Structures are given as C-alpha cells and as structure tokens.
Amino acid sequence: TKMLFNDQIMDRENLIDIEDRAYQFGDGIYEVIGVYDGTPLMLDEHMERLERSADEVQLKLPASINELKVKLLELVAANKLNEGIIYMQVSRGTSPRWHEFPGLDVMPVTVAYTREEERMSDVEDQGANAVLTEDIRWLRCDIKTLNLLPNVLAKQKAVENNAVEAILHRGDTVTEASASNVFIVKDGELYTHPANNYILNGITRRKVLQICDDLNLKVNEKTYTVTELFKADEVFITATKSDIIPILKIDDKIIGSGKPGEITKKVVQEFRSLYQQHAEK
Numbered sequence: 001t002k003m004l005f006n007d008q009i010m011d012r013e014n015l016i017d018i019e020d021r022a023y024q025f026g027d028g029i030y031e032v033i034g035v036y037d038g039t040p041l042m043l044d045e046h047m048e049r050l051e052r053s054a055d056e057v058q059l060k061l062p063a064s065i066n067e068l069k070v071k072l073l074e075l076v077a078a079n080k081l082n083e084g085i086i087y088m089q090v091s092r093g094t095s096p097r098w099h100e101f102p103g104l105d106v107m108p109v110t111v112a113y114t115r116e117e118e119r120m121s122d123v124e125d126q127g128a129n130a131v132l133t134e135d136i137r138w139l140r141c142d143i144k145t146l147n148l149l150p151n152v153l154a155k156q157k158a159v160e161n162n163a164v165e166a167i168l169h170r171g172d173t174v175t176e177a178s179a180s181n182v183f184i185v186k187d188g189e190l191y192t193h194p195a196n197n198y199i200l201n202g203i204t205r206r207k208v209l210q211i212c213d214d215l216n217l218k219v220n221e222k223t224y225t226v227t228e229l230f231k232a233d234e235v236f237i238t239a240t241k242s243d244i245i246p247i248l249k250i251d252d253k254i255i256g257s258g259k260p261g262e263i264t265k266k267v268v269q270e271f272r273s274l275y276q277q278h279a280e281k
C-alpha cells in the first residue's frame with residue numbers, strides 16, 4: 001500500500017528516524033478518519049481538530065489544512081480504499097534528542113496511511129461490555145496527542161476482561177473511555193461530559209449531539225458520577241469507525257435491562273441513515 005510521507009505519496013516503507021520526536025517523546029498529534037464508500041467522513045471536522053491540536057502544543061503544521069486534505073484524498077485514491085480508516089500524524093520533527101523544541105529549521109514530519117476495515121454492525125446491534133478504571137491521564141485530554149500510554153493501559157485492562165472499552169473516572173466523575181466518549185441515558189434524557197480539558201471532543205460525539213437535537217432528545221453536557229453511570233437506564237460509547245456501541249455491563253454490573261436501550265437504538269438508526277445518505281451522494 002501507499003503512504004503519505006511529508007508531501008509525497010509513496011510505497012509504504014520504514015522512514016522514521018530514531019530521533020523523530022514522535023518516537024522518543026510522543027511529541028506530536030494525530031487524527032483517525034473513517035472512510036465509507038471511498039469517501040472520508042467528516043474530514044473538515046477532523047482537519048479542524050488537527051489544526052486545534054497543533055495550536056495547543058505550539059506545533060506549526062507544514063501545510064495548510066486544505067493542502068493536507070488534498071493529500072489525504074490522493075492517498076485514499078492511491079490505495080483504492082473503500083471502507084476503513086486514514087491514520088495521520090504530525091510529529092515535531094527529527095533532531096538530536098533534547099526535551100525542548102528544536103530550532104525553527106526543523107520541519108514537522110507528517111505521515112499518513114490507510115487501513116481497510118469493515119464496520120462492526122453486529123457489536124452496534126448487540127452491544128458489548130466495559131470495565132471501569134481510573135483516569136490517570138494528564139489535564140489536557142482535549143488535545144489529540146500521541147501520548148497514549150494511559151489509554152493503552154486502560155484498553156488492555158478492558159481486553160483482559162473480555163470488554164470492548166475501559167470507561168474512565170477522575171475521582172467521582174466519569175470522563176470518557178480509553179478511545180471513545182461515553183453517553184448515559186436516565187429518565188429519557190442523555191448526559192455526557194462537557195467538552196473541556198478532561199475529554200477529547202469526539203467528532204462522533206458531536207454528530208450524536210446533532211442527531212439528538214434532530215430527534216428532539218435532550219442532552220445535558222454535564223458531568224455525572226460513577227454511581228449515576230451504574231444506575232443509568234442506558235449507556236453507549238462513541239468513536240470513529242466503531243461509531244456507537246451500546247454498553248450492557250460494566251465490570252459485573254448490568255446496565256438497565258442488559259440489552260441495547262430504546263434511545264440508544266434510535267440514535268444508532270439515525271447515525272446509520274447518515275451513512276446511507278453519504279453513500280448515495
């Protein structure tokens with residue numbers, strides 16, 4: 001397959017230097033973009049978030065968002081990707097290993113590649129289990145940086161317990177999950193952590209907020225506690241590619257009826273019809 005290396009589409013090779021700052025410090029930012037029917041979904045939103053992440057860590061993107069978008073579309077075409085993801089990252093560049101920023105002559109290193117992947121519609125229909133674990137991340141979880149070790153440890157705990165996700169709590173407050181956002185439903189209303197420094201403002205999360213608005217479902221962008229999570233009528237998680245997954249059990253506690261809830265199903269249905277519209281375009 002092909003990859004994007006800076007501004008070149010080329011055969012996939014190992015081109016990363018041992019002193020690339022992404023490799024040594026996790027000093028960089030990234031995006032994962034879903035591709036459906038050969039077209040990236042919500043590409044503008046992803047690129048705007050990349051730009052925001054870059055600003056927040058004072059990394060100067062090597063090209064404009066529009067130029068980067070054109071390159072990603074070229075990559076998708078070169079790989080004839082129909083359904084899957086684009087992974088893109090920008091590191092602060094390659095220079096002798098010192099913690100502080102390198103000089104202005106050091107250019108960021110941009111890489112992107114694609115991966116063919118089918119949608120997991122069965123998990124979306126049937127739901128899955130989660131575990132609860134402490135959120136041990138830093139205080140800027142709103143930036144999509146390459147520093148993912150706490151997320152890796154949390155997801156590993158989930159997998160070891162036959163769960164799809166690890167839901168994170170900071171003290172009493174539920175924040176999000178290791179690689180997705182969390183919504184709960186109680187008495188017909190939805191609750192999700194506000195988009196502040198404690199969570200990544202997911203593109204899928206934003207889409208779900210829009211859908212709920214369209215469906216006249218009330219969403220409270222308010223924090224909720226671990227106790228409220230366990231007592232919720234419904235829980236679901238959202239992320240690019242896995243989209244919306246109903247959560248039936250957290251640790252050994254069954255959520256609501258133990259089946260995907262009615263509101264969750266409505267949101268899933270509406271989300272799917274957006275895919276359909278996208279495919280028809």
Ligand code: PMP
Nearest residue numbers: 179180181200202203204239240
């Ligand atoms: N939270 C975290 C910590 C994530 O890593 C992700 C992305 N995998 C999300 C939420 C969901 O974001 P998006 O919907 O943009 O994929």
